[in-house]
Amino acid sequence: MRWRKLTPSLTTPCRIPPTECDNVAITDPSFTLLDVWGQPYRLSMDTDGDGKVSDPEHPGMWLAHPVIVWSAGDDGNPATWADNIKSW
């Protein structure tokens, strides 16, 4: 899957199911991948080349991944991690 950095200001969501988004080259800045609950996926990318991203679940910690993706889960709240779906 190819990803384009999404910003919070881009609020026009893509309403196609995630399974139909496989291998989509995202070039439209209004395109947002949605989870099964209709909320946008969250994405963090290594931008300084050290192969790490900050851990959104544990502030101040780092994850040894160039890219992580997560969903706010069933409750739609990204701060409640028990139901969040994450790539790491």
Ligand SMILES: [Ca+2]
């Ligand atoms: Ca949650």
